[in-house]
Amino acid sequence: MTVRILLADDQPLVRSGLRVIIADHPDLEVVGEAASGSEAVRLVNDLVPDVVVMDIRMPGMDGIEATRLITDGPATTRVLVLTTFDEDDHIYGALRAGASGFVVKDMALDDILGAIRVVAAGDALIAPGVTRRLIADFAGRPESPPKPSPRPVENITEREREVLTLVGRGRSNTEIAEELFITVATAKSHVSRLLTKLGARDRVQLVITAYEVGLVTLSQ
Numbered sequence: 001m002t003v004r005i006l007l008a009d010d011q012p013l014v015r016s017g018l019r020v021i022i023a024d025h026p027d028l029e030v031v032g033e034a035a036s037g038s039e040a041v042r043l044v045n046d047l048v049p050d051v052v053v054m055d056i057r058m059p060g061m062d063g064i065e066a067t068r069l070i071t072d073g074p075a076t077t078r079v080l081v082l083t084t085f086d087e088d089d090h091i092y093g094a095l096r097a098g099a100s101g102f103v104v105k106d107m108a109l110d111d112i113l114g115a116i117r118v119v120a121a122g123d124a125l126i127a128p129g130v131t132r133r134l135i136a137d138f139a140g141r142p143e144s145p146p147k148p149s150p151r152p153v154e155n156i157t158e159r160e161r162e163v164l165t166l167v168g169r170g171r172s173n174t175e176i177a178e179e180l181f182i183t184v185a186t187a188k189s190h191v192s193r194l195l196t197k198l199g200a201r202d203r204v205q206l207v208i209t210a211y212e213v214g215l216v217t218l219s220q
Helices: 012-023 037-047 063-072 091-096 109-120 128-139 158-168 173-180 184-197 203-212
Strands: 003-008 028-034 051-055 078-083 102-104
Touching: 003 012, 003 037, 003 109, 012 028, 012 109, 028 037, 028 109, 037 051, 037 063, 051 063, 051 109, 063 078, 063 091, 078 091, 078 109, 091 203, 102 109, 158 173, 158 184, 158 203, 173 184, 184 203
Parallel strands: 003 028, 003 051, 051 078, 078 102
Antiparallel strands: none
16 A cells, blocks of 8 residues: 655755655655644645654644644544754654654665654654663753652563563564564564553553653663
């Protein structure tokens, strides 16, 4: 199936570049472009794309608020945040708003396209290096609560706790399986049960939960 994409960025050059790149891939299709958050929300309601590639900093309504409105709405559209990383200090907020992951503007083009496919398939994209910077960003905010001490997570088994810790460190299902000496299918099953038990929408929310309950810290 073709992945229908909405590009939301206030820089026409960025949108144009992505559109040209995506046009070379028959499984991807750009169905619309937005130059602001409010326009992105309107176009999602009109076009119902599979994925919005969303910039954070845009005039008027920013990408965080737009992400929140889109993910709270009736559409099944998922949001992949586009960031410059070294400049944007709202990554945690974007994920809290419902984004399924994010890509960096200077990433390899194939990686950006791969991220779009991953998010469209219903998974979340968050790499170990990204996880560390995400947690550092959150922990360094003046309004953030003190770093929590590890504590039990209700309704999950000890094995699921181990899996949650590894998810929080950015491990893939394959890496989790290797570290815990289980099959990939079993690792995937544990992750699925964690999503259900913790009421998490996707893997990104599991990463946030792992930090908030103290299973993952900046030193790990």
